Amino acid sequence: MSVIVVSDLRKQYDQKVVVDGLSFAVEEGEIFGILGPNGAGKTTTVECIAGLRKPDGGSISVHGLDPQRDAKKLHHILGMQLQQSEMPDKLKVAEALELYASFYENPADWRELMADVGLKDKADSAYNKLSGGQKQRLSIALALVGSPKVAILDELTTGLDPAARRDTWELIEHVRDRGITVLLVTHFMEEAERLCDRLALIDGGKIVALDTPAGLVSQVDTEQKVRFRPASALDDTLLTALPEVSSVERHGQQVVVTGTGNLVHAVTSVLAQHQIVAMDLRAEQASLDDAFIALTGRRFDHSAQ
Amino acid sequence: MLLQKKLILTETKLFLREPAAVFFVTVLPVALLLVLGLSVPGFRDADPNLGGERFIDAQFPAMMVLLSVTMLALSTLPATLVGYREKGVLRRLSTTPVRPGSLLVAQITISAVVGVVSTAVTLALGHVVLDVPVPRMLAAFAGVLLLGAVALFSIGLWLAAVAASARVVQGVSAAVMFPLLFLGGMWLPRDLMPSPLRAVSDFTPTGAFGQALRDTMGGHAPSPAHLAVLAGWVLLAGISAARMFRWE
Numbered sequence: 160m161s162v163i164v165v166s167d168l169r170k171q172y173d174q175k176v177v178v179d180g181l182s183f184a185v186e187e188g189e190i191f192g193i194l195g196p197n198g199a200g201k202t203t204t205v206e207c208i209a210g211l212r213k214p215d216g217g218s219i220s221v222h223g224l225d226p227q228r229d230a231k232k233l234h235h236i237l238g239m240q241l242q243q244s245e246m247p248d249k250l251k252v253a254e255a256l257e258l259y260a261s262f263y264e265n266p267a268d269w270r271e272l273m274a275d276v277g278l279k280d281k282a283d284s285a286y287n288k289l290s291g292g293q294k295q296r297l298s299i300a301l302a303l304v305g306s307p308k309v310a311i312l313d314e315l316t317t318g319l320d321p322a323a324r325r326d327t328w329e330l331i332e333h334v335r336d337r338g339i340t341v342l343l344v345t346h347f348m349e350e351a352e353r354l355c356d357r358l359a360l361i362d363g364g365k366i367v368a369l370d371t372p373a374g375l376v377s378q379v380d381t382e383q384k385v386r387f388r389p390a391s392a393l394d395d396t397l398l399t400a401l402p403e404v405s406s407v408e409r410h411g412q413q414v415v416v417t418g419t420g421n422l423v424h425a426v427t428s429v430l431a432q433h434q435i436v437a438m439d440l441r442a443e444q445a446s447l448d449d450a451f452i453a454l455t456g457r458r459f460d461h462s463a464q
Numbered sequence: 465m466l467l468q469k470k471l472i473l474t475e476t477k478l479f480l481r482e483p484a485a486v487f488f489v490t491v492l493p494v495a496l497l498l499v500l501g502l503s504v505p506g507f508r509d510a511d512p513n514l515g516g517e518r519f520i521d522a523q524f525p526a527m528m529v530l531l532s533v534t535m536l537a538l539s540t541l542p543a544t545l546v547g548y549r550e551k552g553v554l555r556r557l558s559t560t561p562v563r564p565g566s567l568l569v570a571q572i573t574i575s576a577v578v579g580v581v582s583t584a585v586t587l588a589l590g591h592v593v594l595d596v597p598v599p600r601m602l603a604a605f606a607g608v609l610l611l612g613a614v615a616l617f618s619i620g621l622w623l624a625a626v627a628a629s630a631r632v633v634q635g636v637s638a639a640v641m642f643p644l645l646f647l648g649g650m651w652l653p654r655d656l657m658p659s660p661l662r663a664v665s666d667f668t669p670t671g672a673f674g675q676a677l678r679d680t681m682g683g684h685a686p687s688p689a690h691l692a693v694l695a696g697w698v699l700l701a702g703i704s705a706a707r708m709f710r711w712e
Contacts, residue, residue, distance in 0.1 A: 209559060231561055239559040244552030249481040254474055261470040262560045305560065 162187045162222055162309060162340050163208060169216035170203050177203045179364035180217070190331065190341040192351045192358030194447075200364040201344045202242060205311050208342065209239045222308060235264060238307035240298045242314045242344075248287040252278050252297055255286065256304055263305035276300045276330060292323030299330060303339070310334060313344040328353055348447040362455045376445050379453040383444050385416045385426050387437035397433065401425045413439075468562055472570040479540075479574055489536050490582045493528035494589055500524070501594045508594070513655060517682060520594050523653055525586055526678035529609070530648050532582040534670060536575045537616035538641045542624040544571055546633040549624075554711045564711045572617065579613055600683030608680050608691075612673030615694045618701035619669060625708040648674040666690070669697040 163185035170178040178200040185191040193201045206212040208219055210226030210233050219226050224233045246255050256273055260266035273279055276296040281289065289297065295315055302310050312331065316324040331354055334341055345351050351358050352372045360368045360375065368375055382405065393414065395407045403425040404418040416426055423442045430437050480486060497520070501507055507519040514523060545568070548554050554564040590596035599605040623640065627633035646652070647661075648670030654662055665671030672693040676686035 211555075211558060234559060234561045237559075241552060241556055241559065244556040246556075247478055247548065247551070247553060249478055250474070254477070258470055258474045259560065261468070262562045264561075301556075302559075 160187050161185065163191075163342065164220045165204070165208065165217070166219075167217035168204065168207060168214055168219065170200075170207060170212065170214050177364055178207070178214075181359075181361070181364070181366055182217075183359050183366065183369060185340060185342060186357075187340055188335065188338055189356040190335050190343055190354050192355030193342065193344045193361060194346065194348070194351045194355075194358050195361035196346060199361045201346075201361055202313055204361070205239075205313055205342060205344055209237060209311055210234070211239075235305065236308045237311065238302035238305055238309070239311040240302040240313060240315055242317070244298065245294070246286040246297070249285050251283050251285055252289070253282040255297060256300060259301050259304045265306055267304055267306045269300075269304055272300050272304055275333065277326075290323070292319055292326060295319060295323070295327055296330065299327070299334070303334065303337075307339060309340045309342065311342045311344070314346070315343075316345070316347065316350060324350070348451070352447050360451065360454060367454045368450075372447060375450045375454075376447060379445050379450045382417050382419055383422045383442065385418075385422055385440070385442050386413055387426075387430075387440040388412050389414060389430070390436035390438055393430075393433075393435055397429055398426065401429060466563060466566050466569045468566045468570065471562070471566055472573055475567070475570045476574055479578070485540050489532050489540060489578060490585070493532045493582060494586045496531075497525060497528045497586055497590055497596075498593055501590070520590070520596055522678050522682040523649075523655075525590050525596055526674060526681050527648070527650050528586050529583045529677055530612075530670060530674045531645065531650065532586070533579050533609075533613050533616055533673075534641060534645060534648070536579050537613065537620040538623065538644070539620075539637045541571060541575055541617065541620040542627065542633050542637055543630060545621075545624040546627050547630045549710070549712065550630050552712070558711060568621075575617065576613065580609075583609060597681075599681045601680045601685065604686060605677070605680035608673070608676040608686055611691065611694045611698070612669070612676065615669045615673065615697040615701070618698050618705055621705035621709065622701045625705045625710065644668055644670040647671050649678075650674075667693055669694060672697075 161184035165184070166182045168178050168181040169176070181200075181204060193204060195201050203212060207214045208221060208226060210230040213227055221233055222236055224236075226233050253273065256269040260269040273282060276299060278293060278296055278300065281293060286294070286297070299312065299315065302312065316327050319327065328350065331341065331343070343351075343354060355372060357369065357371050358375070359366050368378065370378065398404050398407045398416055401418070403420045403422045404416055406417045408415045408417075416422065418425075427437065427440070501520045501524065507524065509518060510516050511519055517523075548567065554567060557564045557567060587596065587598065591598060619640075623633060623636055627636055647665045647668045649657070649665070654665055654671065654675055657665060666675075666689065672690035676690045676694070679686045
């Protein structure tokens with residue numbers, strides 16, 4: 160069942176068109192990613208869905224509610240974690256959660272939630288004493304404290320160190336396990352690949368592609384490479400004879416096999432048949448990055464990170 | 465619903481966690497009255513320039529009430545609101561069923577309570593320690609306090625509306641507040657001002673407010689002109705603030 164339906168959404172600021180006819184539907188209980196470079200219109204899109212901005216055209220329905228007309232009802236079932244939104248410096252973690260819980264008719268148990276996001280030890284810590292990762296976890300908890308049906312998380316790992324980022328990802332997977340539909344905005348390929356059930360690739364306010372992460376990658380028919388060091392002598396023709404292999408190169412002791420299809424399996428099988436041990440075996444597959452380049456015709460913009 | 469009890473309670477805790485703010489709006493005015501009232505002998509003598517009143521009978525306590533309300537309205541309130549806007553606190557609130565206006569209501573409620581408590585403590589301790597008479601026109605005094613506070617808070621909200629950042633609002637607050645306090649008679653009583661300066665003072669919110677407080681404390685009816693000036697500031701600043709205030 161689709162719980163969020165966006166059709167032909169349009170939004171412009173002054174003369175600049177930011178969202179240019181977006182349509183997509185999010186299914187109940189999935190993590191739906193909105194991925195794109197900075198300035199692609201991701202945040203504007205989710206802000207329209209959350210009723211924070213008025214679209215210039217098109218329609219949005221969230222569990223049957225119109226974000227503009229039914230804003231108050233919507234905010235009872237939709238929790239949102241905003242990009243760059245902080246709490247007052249001296250507000251304590253427990254106070255923030257207790258306060259936000261008081262805003263909703265049927266809030267979650269905020270103490271339990273505080274423990275779930277790993278902030279139990281920080282209950283009495285002031286907001287400005289928290290680390291970036293802890294602030295982000297509090298922000299996620301605040302988005303969930305109203306027991307929402309839908310959670311929108313906007314750029315939640317930007318500015319976090321890799322360890323904190325991985326912790327946050329784990330937390331999001333738990334959010335999905337609660338049955339909450341998650342709309343995740345990100346410009347990190349790795350994050351989208353790891354978390355999203357499906358994702359919409361946005362560029363210039365338009366959807367470029369919409370699929371599962373694996374589906375997006377498979378749309379790009381790039382060649383794969385397998386590198387290894389054979390422990391014993393290897394005849395290149397064993398490899399070039401395989402239908403999957405297009406070329407074999409040698410860099411010193413290292414063999415680099417280029418090809419398509421299930422290349423890793425084909426190469427390792429033939430090596431096993433001839434009892435050749437492959438050392439330091441590494442496979443390089445097409446990634447979401449490659450998919451982005453193939454689908455938009457330009458490199459993903461990392462410059463603003 | 466704009467009145468959120470929990471929000472008011474939480475914001476009160478946050479206010480009390482800022483010792484500097486609490487000191488300037490509550491402790492300082494009372495302390496100045498008591499310390500200077502007890503240590504400067506001339507303040508306790510009948511002054512022919514003040515129609516035989518002592519300086520601490522009406523002029524000094526009126527100025528301390530003015531000081532407390534002015535600092536709350538022109539410094540504490542705009543700094544808090546602009547800080548919240550800058551940090552995205554107001555925006556975050558707008559994602560919940562509670563309107564960001566509730567935070568404004570909470571802040572104004574707290575300021576009003578703090579202003580009233582500070583005024584009451586100043587008058588009560590002044591009465592006990594320095595025998596400052598209880599305002600003889602108590603109802604008029606309360607009315608003037610309300611009108612003057614609304615005028616100054618409207619200006620504070622207008623400052624919060626136009627200031628782009630917390631840093632800017634601090635500077636602008638100071639630049640507006642100190643001249644206004646001077647024109648209100650904080651350092652040079654209005655009775656001693658040269659008449660052109662007093663004429664300017666009459667049209668400022670602090671000049672009109674300070675004089676009306678002093679009049680009602682001394683048992684005189686406030687001048688209708690001063691009440692009109694305050695009402696004018698309420699309209700002018702209130703409408704500008706309402707038009708220009710941004711939540712994000």
